[in-house]
Amino acid sequence: MRIAATNGGPTIEKQRPLTVQLKPALAPSPLRSVEAITEGLAGVGYIASRRIATALFMAQHLQKPVLVEGVAGVGKTELALATATLLDLPLIRMQCYEGLDESKALYEWKYGKQLLYTQILKDRMGEALEGAHSMEAAMDRLHGMGDMFFSEPFLEPRPLLRALRYEGGAVLLIDEIDKSDEAFEAFLLEILSAYQVSIPEIGVIKAKTPPLVFLTSNNVRDLGDALKRRCLHLHIPLPDAHLEERIVATRVPGVEARLTKELVAFVQTLRTLDLRKVPSISETVDWARALILLHAKALETDLVRETLNVLLKFEQDIVAVEPKLNEYVAKASEAAGGE
Amino acid sequence: MPSPVQATIEDFIKALRASEVRVSPAEAIDAHRTLMEVGYADRTLVKDALCIALAKTEEEVARFDDCFETYFTRDEFRGEPPEQRQTSGQAGSEDSADLPLAEMLLSGDQISLAQAMESAANRARATDVRLNTQRNLLSRRMLDNMGLRELEELIQRLREQGLPRDEALADRLAERREALFVEANKFVDRQMQLYASETGRRMRDKLLAEQKLTNIEPEEMRSMEALVKRMAKRLASRYSRKRHRADKGKLDVRKTIRKSMPYGGVPFDIVWKRETIDKPKIVAICDVSRSVQAAAQFMLLFLYSLNEVVEKLEAFAFSDRLVRVGDILEDEKGALRICKYVGLEEAQWAVTEQPPEGVGPVVPDGEQPKVIER
Numbered sequence: 001m002r003i004a005a006t007n008g009g010p011t012i013e014k015q016r017p018l019t020v021q022l023k024p025a026l027a028p029s030p031l032r033s034v035e036a037i038t039e040g041l042a043g044v045g046y047i048a049s050r051r052i053a054t055a056l057f058m059a060q061h062l063q064k065p066v067l068v069e070g071v072a073g074v075g076k077t078e079l080a081l082a083t084a085t086l087l088d089l090p091l092i093r094m095q096c097y098e099g100l101d102e103s104k105a106l107y108e109w110k111y112g113k114q115l116l117y118t119q120i121l122k123d124r125m126g127e128a129l130e131g132a133h134s135m136e137a138a139m140d141r142l143h144g145m146g147d148m149f150f151s152e153p154f155l156e157p158r159p160l161l162r163a164l165r166y167e168g169g170a171v172l173l174i175d176e177i178d179k180s181d182e183a184f185e186a187f188l189l190e191i192l193s194a195y196q197v198s199i200p201e202i203g204v205i206k207a208k209t210p211p212l213v214f215l216t217s218n219n220v221r222d223l224g225d226a227l228k229r230r231c232l233h234l235h236i237p238l239p240d241a242h243l244e245e246r247i248v249a250t251r252v253p254g255v256e257a258r259l260t261k262e263l264v265a266f267v268q269t270l271r272t273l274d275l276r277k278v279p280s281i282s283e284t285v286d287w288a289r290a291l292i293l294l295h296a297k298a299l300e301t302d303l304v305r306e307t308l309n310v311l312l313k314f315e316q317d318i319v320a321v322e323p324k325l326n327e328y329v330a331k332a333s334e335a336a337g338g339e
Numbered sequence: 340m341p342s343p344v345q346a347t348i349e350d351f352i353k354a355l356r357a358s359e360v361r362v363s364p365a366e367a368i369d370a371h372r373t374l375m376e377v378g379y380a381d382r383t384l385v386k387d388a389l390c391i392a393l394a395k396t397e398e399e400v401a402r403f404d405d406c407f408e409t410y411f412t413r414d415e416f417r418g419e420p421p422e423q424r425q426t427s428g429q430a431g432s433e434d435s436a437d438l439p440l441a442e443m444l445l446s447g448d449q450i451s452l453a454q455a456m457e458s459a460a461n462r463a464r465a466t467d468v469r470l471n472t473q474r475n476l477l478s479r480r481m482l483d484n485m486g487l488r489e490l491e492e493l494i495q496r497l498r499e500q501g502l503p504r505d506e507a508l509a510d511r512l513a514e515r516r517e518a519l520f521v522e523a524n525k526f527v528d529r530q531m532q533l534y535a536s537e538t539g540r541r542m543r544d545k546l547l548a549e550q551k552l553t554n555i556e557p558e559e560m561r562s563m564e565a566l567v568k569r570m571a572k573r574l575a576s577r578y579s580r581k582r583h584r585a586d587k588g589k590l591d592v593r594k595t596i597r598k599s600m601p602y603g604g605v606p607f608d609i610v611w612k613r614e615t616i617d618k619p620k621i622v623a624i625c626d627v628s629r630s631v632q633a634a635a636q637f638m639l640l641f642l643y644s645l646n647e648v649v650e651k652l653e654a655f656a657f658s659d660r661l662v663r664v665g666d667i668l669e670d671e672k673g674a675l676r677i678c679k680y681v682g683l684e685e686a687q688w689a690v691t692e693q694p695p696e697g698v699g700p701v702v703p704d705g706e707q708p709k710v711i712e713r
Contacts, residue, residue: 034384054377054387061376062369062392069397103593111596115604222572228395229363235400 030086031060037086046075046082047247055234056083065192065213067177067228070236072218073280077175079236080214084171087212093173094159096180102187106197108156114149150201160191161205169209177227178217185227192230238280241268241335247281252288261336262299263288268335269328270311270321279311287311301329348374351410352393353466354533358406360399366392382411409532413453438493440486444515452519456526459484465530469538478527482519490516564640571644588613620651624661 030040037053048056056079059066068076084091094105128145132138148154157165163172177185191197192215195207215231217223239247244264248255255263264284271278279287287310296303304325312318321328348370352362362370369392377388386407394403443451463480490512497509547562594610602608623642642654655661 050383051387051391054384055391058373058376058388058391062372064369066391067395108593109597111593114600115596118604225361225395229365232391233395233400234391235394235397 029060031057033057040086041082042250044082044085045250046078047243047250048079049236049239049243052079052234052236055232058232059212062232063195063210065215065231066234067215067217067223067231068234068236069217069219071238071278071280073282074236074238075281076214076216076236077173080171080173080216083212083214087169087171089168089212090166090170091173092159092163092170092211093175095175096177096184098179098181100180100184102158102184104158105184106158106160106187107199108158109150110154110156114154117148117154152202155199155202161197163211163213164191164195164197164205164207166211167208170211172211172213174213174215176218176220177215178220178223182224185224189226189230192227238271238278241265244268244281244284248284248288251285252292254292255288256297258336259291259296259298260288262332263291265335266299266304266328266332267311269331273321275312275317275320276314277312277317283311283313299329299332301325304329344374344379345371350466351407354406354410355393355403357469357534357537358402359537360394360402360406362393369393406533409529438486438489440490441493441512444490444512444519452522455485456481456523460526460530465527466534468527468530468534470535471531473535474527474531477530478520478523481526482523485519487516487519563637567637567640568644571641574645585611585613587611621645621653623652623654 028036031037034050034053034057037056038048038050041048041053041056055066055068058064068079070076080093081091129138129141132141155161160172163170174188177188192213195210196204198204215227241264244267245260248260248264249257267279267284267287287307290307290310291303294303294307305322308318308321308325312321349367352367352370355362370389373388373392374385377384379385386404389407390400390403394400440455442448443455459481462484463477465477465481468474468477494509494512494516497505497512544562544566547559548566589612591610591612595606595608596604598608598610599606623638642652645652653663655663
């Protein structure tokens with residue numbers, strides 16, 4: 001407020017809002033600190049342990065890719081998706097498989113257009129070379145013409161090249177790198193260390209803004225040392241009960257606190273058994289969803305028996321667990337503080 | 340000259356390497372860059388950040404966590420400082436004034452003692468310790484570097500003077516010298532754990548790898564399992580990924596057009612889509628004999644490990660009849676089950692890469708089985 005003097009004495013004039021346009025302050029980066037990352041990821045539905053948040057912090061500040069390992073279903077891919085949402089960046093996902101090569105991953109030439117170009121060139125060649133009476137003159141003129149055949153307009157970018165071309169950066173997810181061949185792994189090295197690719201016909205293409213790269217692996221085969229050396233390594237273990245309860249509560253909002261505690265305690269018990277495939281986080285979340293659909297309020301042996309196939313994916317595991325279901329359910333109920 | 344922090348990190352990296360966490364020079368640089376980013380204030384953050392930068396497998400992560408805790412935890416000189424006796428402390432100061440170790444011991448300055456021990460350890464090159472037998476030598480060198488000899492001479496001199504006051508001082512110094520021995524041993528134990536714990540295992544593995552199968556003791560079987568798994572994985576990865584393009588199947592239009600460019604678009608060089616991978620097919624046959632039980636166990640383990648990585652593995656065991664055992668190898672405890680299944684206690688195995696129908700070469704009784712490559 002300010003006081004303005006008028007003939008009738010001082011009156012109080014309402015201050016008008018400031019109309020000067022201030023330069024908008026840069027929003028603080030969601031990756032400025034480990035705590036900010038943990039909070040930010042929680043905001044987009046990903047409950048991260050401190051080590052996961054630290055990995056993301058370092059990936060951003062050291063500009064290095066993160067190699068994420070862990071058993072299936074612990075949230076490796078989800079981490080990349082959540083990061084893209086958090087940073088509001090486009091996510092480019094490349095699924096690896098045996099036989100994946102650079103023509104599917106990096107770039108390909110638009111062959112159809114190239115052929116058409118050749119045809120047009122043939123038709124126009126007479127015009128272009130008109131007046132060149134000797135072979136040498138014709139060749140000189142040919143050299144003078146721009147070499148269009150292998151040029152950017154004929155380049156079909158694949159995921160890796162697209163990720164390098166985004167002005168504002170992107171999140172690049174190279175999923176299940178262990179499924180690809182060793183040759184492809186070697187081919188990735190240049191991109192992962194220098195954020196650039198060499199295309200023999202064009203030259204080196206450098207990233208405008210280096211993308212944030214996640215590579216995931218299920219350990220189908222051992223990755224090469226060269227690749228590992230270029231990456232930060234994050235191993236996501238199966239979570240402890242407390243973290244898992246938070247994950248379930250976030251991913252399945254309708255589930256009651258007591259049921260969450262019970263089902264997590266039950267899953268944690270299963271993980272101590274000698275099973276062929278122990279349930280991971282995604283199975284716990286699926287199971288919680290299934291229990292909600294069945295209107296469950298608490299774990300009961302029959303209910304668990306009927307839905308056990310959501311948690312355990314091998315018949316021999318189900319057979320091994322079933323006889324002791326009563327005991328495990330009672331234990332889970334006890335762990336959740338029930339009677 | 341490296342800064343103290345840099346030297347600490349370098350020693351830590353040395354300890355990591357001794358614990359079989361492979362850290363290349365480039366990764367060591369990454370570790371320093373990491374610390375510049377995260378600072379030193381938050382212990383958990385430093386641990387997590389270094390772990391992410393340096394440990395590259397799940398096993399390495401576990402080893403890193405152990406190593407970090409051992410390296411950055413100081414248990415030495417944690418106890419209560421000895422009670423101060425004002426009068427005798429005062430009296431002793433004249434004799435011990437020239438000897439910093441005696442001063443520290445008498446004043447009970449735990450922090451200075453810990454620092455002195457750290458720098459004595461550096462001078463004694465504690466990070467170079469590799470064998471258990473070096474334990475006493477290292478401990479002695481460290482204490483000598485701290486001034487133990489001079490301390491002992493002082494105690495001797497005080498006792499020779501024969502005055503009650505000097506006697507009392509000598510007793511107190513001797514008592515605290517004993518306490519110093521205990522702390523020094525603790526320190527050396529930690530150094531051994533950091534820098535020498537894996538050396539023994541590596542030597543055992545090396546010996547085991549060169550040992551005759553018949554001489555392997557039952558308690559060495561677990562180590563052998565790990566070794567065999569590594570061998571099988573190496574063998575399989577060397578032979579499992581020879582790929583070549585098939586000469587029939589579906590036409591790869593893109594590649595064919597690409598190759599036709601030099602011929603003006605005429606598809607002269609035709610490319611097919613299918614790529615085939617040569618994966619070895621293995622047939623293993625087990626012969627029964629009374630003399631080579633250890634060999635059978637070794638080969639069963641080898642086959643089980645190979646089964647995980649080889650596309651097609653046919654395994655047969657026979658005593659009086661031939662039994663297919665490939666399915667049992669799918670199971671983790673397959674090797675043991677096979678022995679029971681075919682009534683084997685002692686068996687001998689021969690492995691060959693894709694022999695003709697039926698029988699592969701069987702190694703004669705009493706000889707070591709071997710992998711025969713085609």
